[in-house]
Amino acid sequence: xxxxxxxxxxxxxxxxxxxxxxxxxxxxxxxxxxxxxxxxxxxxxxxxxxxxxxxxxxxxxxxxxxxxxxxxxxxxxxxxxxxxxxxxxxxxxxxxxxxxxxxxxxxxxxxxxxxxx
Amino acid sequence: xxxxxxxxxxxxxxxxxxxxxxxxxxxxxxxxxxxxxxxxxxxxxxxxxxxxxxxxxxxxxxxxxxxxxxxxxxxxxxxxxxxxxxxxxxxxxxxxxxxxxxxxxxxxxxxxxxx
Numbered sequence: 001x002x003x004x005x006x007x008x009x010x011x012x013x014x015x016x017x018x019x020x021x022x023x024x025x026x027x028x029x030x031x032x033x034x035x036x037x038x039x040x041x042x043x044x045x046x047x048x049x050x051x052x053x054x055x056x057x058x059x060x061x062x063x064x065x066x067x068x069x070x071x072x073x074x075x076x077x078x079x080x081x082x083x084x085x086x087x088x089x090x091x092x093x094x095x096x097x098x099x100x101x102x103x104x105x106x107x108x109x110x111x112x113x114x115x116x117x
Numbered sequence: 118x119x120x121x122x123x124x125x126x127x128x129x130x131x132x133x134x135x136x137x138x139x140x141x142x143x144x145x146x147x148x149x150x151x152x153x154x155x156x157x158x159x160x161x162x163x164x165x166x167x168x169x170x171x172x173x174x175x176x177x178x179x180x181x182x183x184x185x186x187x188x189x190x191x192x193x194x195x196x197x198x199x200x201x202x203x204x205x206x207x208x209x210x211x212x213x214x215x216x217x218x219x220x221x222x223x224x225x226x227x228x229x230x231x232x
Binding site: 033035037042043044045046047050091095104105107108109110 | 158159160162165175205207209214219220221222223224225226228
């Protein structure tokens with residue numbers, strides 16, 4: 001079954017430290033996409049970063065990077081130099097490559113990140 | 118600026134009433150989606166549409182209905198048949214991928230409370 005697992009329900013991190021949010025996935029499709037979203041307390045889902053299964057390099061977007069380990073089926077989000085505004089829920093999602101799932105994302109349960117001053 | 122608008126932000130209804138949530142996008146995306154989120158939970162797909170006048174049920178479509186008469190608009194009706202409609206509703210859109218889905222962009226959401 002296709003599945004996303006986020007094992008950390010909550011994390012506390014000191015401001016300015018780097019933080020890694022875990023995400024493992026399960027799919028038998030050779031081609032898939034992996035996404036990370038941020039959901040602040042306001043509720044809006046904000047797209048952060050994307051990694052394709054055939055991408056050779058790990059994706060980076062500013063302070064966000066995705067540590068993609070294909071053999072281990074993990075796609076961890078790394079936030080460098082955390083800021084107070086990074087406090088939010090973070091969701092990992094996967095798009096399987098099968099045509100009948102072409103328009104659906106499979107979502108993890110999320111990790112609540114709290115940055116301490 | 119391109120984006121997705123949802124209105125209203127907060128909505129209160131009496132049990133037994135149908136209610137329609139608005140979603141409009143000006144991103145020129147072909148695909149649109151409706152999700153439901155309960156407190157402390159992830160997202161669950163209600164309906165999605167890849168093209169005008171066509172839509173597909175998601176994982177929790179019972180008690181909901183949608184229409185897609187225009188590319189820009191994808192309203193969701195929460196009917197009286199929905200047993201537990203109080204939730205946060207998010208609308209999203211994306212371009213249509215050839216191999217797998219592209220990233221989805223979300224509106225600000227509507228918090229529906231039914232009493």
